[in-house]
Amino acid sequence: MIRGLAAFILLRTVCKCNLFLLELGGNVNFSCPSSLKEHRFIQWYKQSLGMMIQTVASGVYREINLLNPFNNTRFQVHRKDDETNLIISSVSKEDEAVYFCQSGTEYSQTFIKGFFLTVKDCNLPATVYVKQTPDTTAVQLGDSTTLQCSLLSSQETSTQCPRNRSVHWFRAGSGNSHPSVIYTHRNSTGEDMGRSCVYRLSKTLQDTSDFGTYYCAVVTCGEILFGNGTKLEATELDPLVLVLGGLLFCCLTVNFLLVYKIHRRASDHFKGG
Structure with missing residues (x-):
């Protein structure tokens, strides 16, 4: 759970979000503080990892309507004097996303609160983790290199690669720059390698901004598993060679x-x- 929250903080900095980890088929109630006097307008949004934002509900005062495709019996939205609630029943993997509410007046809208919903629907062993290789590699501008991200298990039995999972790659530049998404592969299937599943990314270094540390994140079974990172450094010529x-x-x-x-x-x- 802590790893999932840390991953969310890294991936989404729109607002401070609470983490909700639910079993498949559970119910969840998101509560967002919003005064009817100060926040006449209210909107609820959903953003799945790597996807565009969707509007779940929108309205004025107590008249809030669910929008397609959320206008079904599994979704409910209620508003009281000092808060609004978004309720999701019988959650599925498709519901896994960041939900956040926005409210305000005609002239000013503010993101009030966010919620990170993860849904656990499979039984990966607790010993599953992600490892990247190599730790560091030296390359020159114009060269191509392959980054490797492995989903490993310390169990003796072979691990079946999870299907329909997402693999995300991030690059952290030099200094204090924040990691940025450079590649997202949804519905990714790893290459079975016995006790590991291997994902690869080929990268051509076109300019100096391509140097830095690259991280992979495997989103699977209600968790976001981060790799240890691979650092791409510029090749330094040996003084003897010079x-x-x-x-x-x-x-x-x-x-x-x-x-x-x-x-x-x-x-x-x-x-x-």
Whole structure:
């Protein structure tokens, strides 16, 4: 649960969100403080990981309507004098997302509160974790490299790769820059490698901004599992190589001058004869 919350804080900084971890088929009630006097307008939004925002409900005062595709019996929205509630019954994996409420007046709207709903619907062993390889690799601009993210299990039996799961890749640049999503692959199926499932990302370094630490996150079974990160560094030339290269250039230059001088003398000799 702590890992899921940490992942959410990393992925979404729109608002401070509460984490809700539910079993498949459970019910959840999201409560958002909103005064009828100060917040006449109210909206509820849903954002699934890697998807566009959807409007769940919208209204004025106590008249709040659920919008398609949420206008069904599983979704309810109620508003009291000082709060509004979004209730979801019989939750499914499709309900897994960030939900947040927005309220205010005609001239000013504010995000009030957010909720991160995760739904656990399978039985992965507790020993499952994500590991990235290599830890560090040196590359030059224009080169291509392959990042590897493995879903591992310490159990002796083979691990079946989860189906219909999402794999996200993030890059954290130098300094204090925040990680940013660079690639999202939904409905991803890993490559079975015995006791691990392997996901790969090929990356071509086009400019210096491509250097940094790359993280993968596997979203599976109501959890977001983060890798340890792979650091891409610029290749540093060995000082010995630079010295040898300089000596080689000097030798070639001297040889060229010697050949030129000998050829010049030979030409002068033939002319004099």
